[in-house]
Amino acid sequence: MKTFIGNLLAIYRRELQSYFNSPFAYVIAVVFWLISGLFLIVLLLSPQGIIAQVSASDQLGLGQTYDVPYEFLKLYLGLLGSLSMFVLPMLSMGLYAEERKQGTLELLATSPLTNWVVALGKLLGVVTFYSAMLVPLMGLELIAFSASDPAFPLSLFLLGHGGLLLLGASTLALGMFISSLSDSTVLAAVMTFGVVLLLWVVDAIATALPGPFGQSIGHLSLLTHFTDFTEGIFDTSGLILFLSYIVLGLYLTAQSIDTLRFQRS
Amino acid sequence: MIEVEGLSKAYGSTLAIKDVTFAVEPGEILGFLGPNGAGKTTTMRILTGYLPATAGTARVAGKDVHAESMAVRQRIGYLPETPPLYPEMTVESFLHFVARIKGVSAGDRTAKVTSAIVRCNLEEKRKVMIRKLSKGFRQRVGIAQAIVHNPPVIVLDEPTVGLDPKQIIDVRNLIKSLAGEHTIILSTHILPEVSMTCDRITIINQGEIIATDSPEHLVERLTGKGGYWVEVAGDTDNALAVLRSVPGVLQVEMRAADGLADGHSRFQVTTEADDVGSAIAAQVVEQGLGLFELSRHRASLEDVFINLTMQETARETGETVPAAAPAAVPETAPAAEQTEPADPTDTTKEELL
Numbered sequence: 001m002k003t004f005i006g007n008l009l010a011i012y013r014r015e016l017q018s019y020f021n022s023p024f025a026y027v028i029a030v031v032f033w034l035i036s037g038l039f040l041i042v043l044l045l046s047p048q049g050i051i052a053q054v055s056a057s058d059q060l061g062l063g064q065t066y067d068v069p070y071e072f073l074k075l076y077l078g079l080l081g082s083l084s085m086f087v088l089p090m091l092s093m094g095l096y097a098e099e100r101k102q103g104t105l106e107l108l109a110t111s112p113l114t115n116w117v118v119a120l121g122k123l124l125g126v127v128t129f130y131s132a133m134l135v136p137l138m139g140l141e142l143i144a145f146s147a148s149d150p151a152f153p154l155s156l157f158l159l160g161h162g163g164l165l166l167l168g169a170s171t172l173a174l175g176m177f178i179s180s181l182s183d184s185t186v187l188a189a190v191m192t193f194g195v196v197l198l199l200w201v202v203d204a205i206a207t208a209l210p211g212p213f214g215q216s217i218g219h220l221s222l223l224t225h226f227t228d229f230t231e232g233i234f235d236t237s238g239l240i241l242f243l244s245y246i247v248l249g250l251y252l253t254a255q256s257i258d259t260l261r262f263q264r265s
Numbered sequence: 266m267i268e269v270e271g272l273s274k275a276y277g278s279t280l281a282i283k284d285v286t287f288a289v290e291p292g293e294i295l296g297f298l299g300p301n302g303a304g305k306t307t308t309m310r311i312l313t314g315y316l317p318a319t320a321g322t323a324r325v326a327g328k329d330v331h332a333e334s335m336a337v338r339q340r341i342g343y344l345p346e347t348p349p350l351y352p353e354m355t356v357e358s359f360l361h362f363v364a365r366i367k368g369v370s371a372g373d374r375t376a377k378v379t380s381a382i383v384r385c386n387l388e389e390k391r392k393v394m395i396r397k398l399s400k401g402f403r404q405r406v407g408i409a410q411a412i413v414h415n416p417p418v419i420v421l422d423e424p425t426v427g428l429d430p431k432q433i434i435d436v437r438n439l440i441k442s443l444a445g446e447h448t449i450i451l452s453t454h455i456l457p458e459v460s461m462t463c464d465r466i467t468i469i470n471q472g473e474i475i476a477t478d479s480p481e482h483l484v485e486r487l488t489g490k491g492g493y494w495v496e497v498a499g500d501t502d503n504a505l506a507v508l509r510s511v512p513g514v515l516q517v518e519m520r521a522a523d524g525l526a527d528g529h530s531r532f533q534v535t536t537e538a539d540d541v542g543s544a545i546a547a548q549v550v551e552q553g554l555g556l557f558e559l560s561r562h563r564a565s566l567e568d569v570f571i572n573l574t575m576q577e578t579a580r581e582t583g584e585t586v587p588a589a590a591p592a593a594v595p596e597t598a599p600a601a602e603q604t605e606p607a608d609p610t611d612t613t614k615e616e617l618l
Binding site: 003006007010011013014017018021022102103104105106107108109110111112113261 | 335343345346348349358363366410
């Protein structure tokens with residue numbers, strides 16, 4: 001157990017180090033922050049923004065009441081989720097493809113490490129990096145919420161972002177598996193994007209399919225469960241689905257590396 | 266230290282190696298010699314636990330590479346063909362990482378990393394990012410990562426490929442300095458490398474071991490007979506007759522005459538013993554032929570290698586190969602870096618070097 005933790009930490013730290021030392025990761029983070037910051041401003045402060053709309057409807061005396069912070073959080077997290085769908089494949093694409101290209105996979109595979117430790121360490125590393133990308137945005141949101149009266153419940157805020165993190169981790173786990181399939185990072189990114197897009201909209205496909213088959217497919221949708229989280233609904237089935245995606249990603253990665261060794265010519 | 270028995274590996278229906286058996290004694294350097302695609306890398310990958318074998322067993326330090334894979338991996342240092350390096354790490358942090366995943370305890374790590382850095386002459390590059398290093402330094406970092414956990418067995422796959430001559434010498438000296446304490450397997454297709462660094466040589470061709478012996482024995486085994494190169498001026502037929510008349514001469518063959526002065530010809534003389542030179546000289550001079558060159562021909566490792574691999578190929582295709590090495594070159598001693606203009610017919614050897 002001690003060596004397991006030690007190995008896990010070693011892989012984790014190396015993975016993290018490679019993100020913080022690579023210009024590519026910084027570019028991704030900066031673009032992500034730029035776009036999500038823009039979303040934040042547009043959503044809150046622009047003439048079409050949520051505040052302007054609510055005050056307009058107030059002036060018209062429509063008599064509807066809005067929970068502005070709640071509406072904002074829901075919309076904003078939705079936007080972040082969609083944006084992440086583009087960004088996450090770029091974070092996960094290099095996880096194994098790069099190791100294969102550099103030949104370092106051979107080092108890992110000939111070291112006393114199990115495939116599981118390597119996969120888990122890598123996933124933790126990239127999830128940490130993704131969380132680090134979210135932290136500044138959470139700060140901005142909290143500043144906006146501090147103006148809210150009555151105070152916005154922190155639990156909703158945390159639940160929503162927890163959902164975003166789970167969505168990110170599931171996507172990254174699947175992306176990691178796809179990355180382990182080839183030594184081309186571009187191919188991995190494109191394929192991951194395709195798979196994530198499919199899982200994102202699978203509920204739309206499912207409604208078109210009749211019967212229990214359609215229903216069961218619909219449950220696989222990332223979007224439905226993510227939306228629950230952003231709306232402040234904690235549903236264990238969502239949690240289980242996300243965790244299943246993560247475990248599946250890890251399992252498939254470990255298996256694919258094993259298969260690779262058998263087939264390698 | 267390393268025992269390999271009946272090892273085979275199939276990729277689909279093609280056999281990469283078949284029935285490979287050899288052993289390496291503790292502290293020995295074994296050279297694994299073979300043309301490209303002979304199965305060297307496959308064998309090494311099986312030894313290091315990267316690939317499973319299709320049949321046969323391999324034991325490193327008494328442990329089976331498949332059944333006790335983790336224990337073997339801990340006891341082996343491996344430098345693959347391309348050194349496995351993370352470009353965005355510094356030399357020191359990379360070696361720390363490797364020491365860690367190889368299971369070196371936290372207290373020992375700094376000392377072991379420092380000792381690997383010192384042994385591989387990397388002190389000045391300690392804090393430099395690997396991506397900024399030249400090819401030679403990268404190779405050294407690759408060797409450093411293979412020895413950082415002080416493993417009893419070191420496997421080096423083509424450690425000097427792509428280096429300049431000075432770096433090659435450095436790397437060879439480094440490898441030699443590792444022997445004794447460590448058991449080393451070194452693969453290469455460069456012949457002088459094995460003759461200079463290795464105690465024993467295993468020649469592999471088309472997935473099969475064709476010989477395992479010390480470099481000296483291998484040469485001896487192939488060339489029991491002596492041989493000379495003779496360049497004379499005068500009538501060719503006459504010269505042939507004269508050379509054949511020398512007692513002790515078994516065979517005289519005329520060789521390519523490119524680059525020779527008019528009226529000169531060149532012969533390869535195979536003799537019974539190794540001491541017929543003076544008799545040849547005396548006879549040639551006595552018969553009034555001009556003697557321009559008389560040099561003893563010792564089979565080099567190149568000859569042995571080419572001969573053995575050719576025989577092997579021929580046996581399979583059913584052709585016969587002349588007993589004499591086709592790439593024989595006059596040589597005073599097996600030179601390290603053979604830079605002299607080779608025989609024009611000697612293209613095979615050129616490629617090999």
